[in-house]
Amino acid sequence: MTSRIVSLILFVTVCCSCHRIKHKLSQAKNAAIEKVLPVENxxxxxxxxxxxxxxxxxxxxxxxxxxxxxxxxxxxxxxxxxxxxxxxxxxxxxxxxxxxxxxxxxxxxxxxxxxxxxxxxxxxxxxxxxxxxxxxxxxxxxxxxxxxx
Structure with missing residues (x-):
């Protein structure tokens, strides 16, 4: 039972980290695109x-x-x-x-x-x-x- 809880905590931690990394990569990509192609409103x-x-x-x-x-x-x-x-x-x-x-x-x-x-x-x-x-x-x-x- 303890190993399942540890596995579940590890899984949730990895998923949350992946989401944060994906978000940061998306922000970095958008910033790089704006440097090349400035966005006007x-x-x-x-x-x-x-x-x-x-x-x-x-x-x-x-x-x-x-x-x-x-x-x-x-x-x-x-x-x-x-x-x-x-x-x-x-x-x-x-x-x-x-x-x-x-x-x-x-x-x-x-x-x-x-x-x-x-x-x-x-x-x-x-x-x-x-x-x-x-x-x-x-x-x-x-x-x-x-x-x-």
Whole structure:
């Protein structure tokens, strides 16, 4: 009986130690990743792209891995704030909805169906960052995409 109790205590001690070690390794891994790939919060990503714009319901998806990158933002803003963005970035409205901007990512708030009916604003040159901005006047919803080639 005593050997079973000792075995049980030893087993519990090893399990608890493994959990602590696993937790410390996870923290060390996350710290190392942040040194290589700094993590920005959603508000920082927005502030880096847009100044002096009032927004609500911000959602951000970023993918910086690989040779190219992309940032997808969804937010609500007033038509006046939309015009600030368009003017600051020197965007022009596309002649028709952009059908070719499809990514493999399946993001619930990136409303491809609605965006496919809206003529986006865009800017960027070949071999540089490309930026697109869609805006639904009825819901005051904006979707912003920037990607590199």
């Amino acid at each position: 959603d508000k920082q990503v927005f502030a880096r792209r847009f100044q002096h714009v009032t927004y609500t319901n911000l959602k951000v998806y970023t993918d910086y891995l690989g040779a190219d990158y992309k940032e997808l933002l969804s937010f609500n803003c007033s038509p006046a704030d939309l015009q600030k963005i368009v003017a600051d970035k020197h965007m022009v409205q596309a002649h028709e909805p952009e059908e070719g901007l499809v990514f493999a990512d399946n993001i619930s708030w990136w409303d491809r169906d609605k965006m496919s009916k809206i003529r986006p604003y865009k800017c960027g040159k070949d071999f540089e960052d490309q930026e697109y901005l869609w805006y639904d006047n009825a819901t005051m919803q904006a979707w912003y995409l920037v990607y590199s080639l």
